[in-house]
Amino acid sequence: MLQIIFEILHDYYGEQNWWPANDPFEIVVGSILTQNTNWRNVEKSIDALKKADVLFPDQILQLTDDQLQNLIYSSGFYKVKSKRLKSVCRLLVNEFDGSVEKMQSYDLSELRQLLLDTNGIGPETADDILLYAVGKPVFIIDTYTKRIFSRVGIGPSGDQYSDWQEFIMSNISENVDAYGEFHAHIVALAKERCKVKPICVGCPIFAYCSYARRESST
């Protein structure tokens, strides 16, 4: 069933080519700034960092807290996020010579643990970075993923992040491009149709969805 949904969404939405960024470090920054805010606000912060010519790990570390907070103000929670940004920059500078590309030669689980041990990086942000910035085959679980597949009526027996991740990754073969596209398609479906109040009529996976069947029969 998951594979069928994967194919339907791929045909319906086409290539999404996520993540929208010019280089891997921009993806790392975006993955932290996007926590609890929408992408438009993140774009403003990234533009401000670019305009100030500081969108580099060592440059961000040289900014004062006030300077960094002003630059990322539009993303909200700017005090917390400035600390998180500096933490991930410190990890990059100390462990990888400031280069996201150097992370590629590391083992996935080792890299994931290093990220999870960094202030403010939870499983979803770690996997954003691993998949889209580093190019490791790991699937990102978010509230959209859980919402859609719970409504469809499929999923793991547990509800932990790792339960969902294992469920998806054991049903869709390991592939960076496929995982990146599938996550982007899930986000697109959740924003377009499978909202808190879903718009089921016209949904590309209507025929496979328990929620839609239940609602249309009442």
Ligand code: SF4
């Ligand atoms: S049919 Fe409705 S509930 Fe099911 S996935 Fe589509 S929008 Fe969500």
